[in-house]
Amino acid sequence: GTADAQLEIGVTGVTRDVRATVRGSMGVSRLVVAEGTRRLLTAERAEMAGIAATWPRRVTVARLELRRPSAVVERPRHGELILPLVLPRLEPRVEIGELLVAEGEIAWLDASVNPPVRFDVAGVEVSVRDAGWPARRPAKVTIRARAPGGGEVGVRGTVRLDVMSADLRVTVSDIDLALFRPYLPTAATVLGRVHADLAVVASRERELRLAVQ
DSSP: OEEEEEEEEEEESOGGGOEEEEEEEEEEEEEEEEETTEEEEEEEEEEEEEEEEEETTEEEEEEEEEEEEEEEEEEOTTOOOBOSOOOOOOSSEEEEEEEEEEEEEEEEEEOSSSSOEEEEEEEEEEEEEEEEESOSSOEEEEEEEEOTTSOEEEEEEEEETTTTEEEEEEEEEEEEGGGGGGGSSOSSOOOOEEEEEEEEEEEESSSEEEEEO
16 A cells, blocks of 8 residues: 655664654555455555554554455364454554444455355445553444345444453345345245344453354
C-alpha cells in the first residue's frame, strides 16, 4: 500500500533506555496484509487519527477506520479455523477509542463438511468502542451485515477478547436455510427462511461456556 502521515516524533534516552513519543495521524491506501502468497486482509483505505504513543509502554488511537476491507476465514479439513489476523502478544498496551469498518466483505471457506461450503458476506459495518489489548474492560460492539441469498444479521453487545467472553444480542432476518444444509444432521432437503432474536452469553475460564436464549 501507499502510506501518508502527519506525525510529531520525539526520542529520549540512549541504548536500552530509549523512549519514543508519537502524536498525529496516518493512513494507508490499498492496504494488503499477506502471509507468503496468501492474502489475509485487504482494504481500500485504513486511517488512524488521534495517535498518542509512548513507546514501549502504551499506544493510544482515538479512531481507526477500515474502508472496504476484505478478509477470508478458512476452515480446512482438519477443522481448525484459519483466521485472517491473530492478535500477537504486544509489549505496549494498545487502546483504540473507536474502530470502524465500512463496506466490508468476508469470505467463509469450510472444507471440513461435505460438500465444502463457500459463501460471501457483504455490506459488513462494524463499530467497536473502548477496544484494548490487553483489555481492561469489555468493548462495545455493533455489527451489521448482508447474508448471501438475502437477509440481514445484526450483533450488538460487549466482547472481551483476553478472557474470551461476550454478552451479545444477535438478530437474524430472512436468512436462507439452504446456507446451513451441509451443517444439518440430516440428508433430507430443508427449505425456509430464518428469523431469530437471540441473547448469547459466552465465557471461557478453563473451558468455553455458551448460553443462548
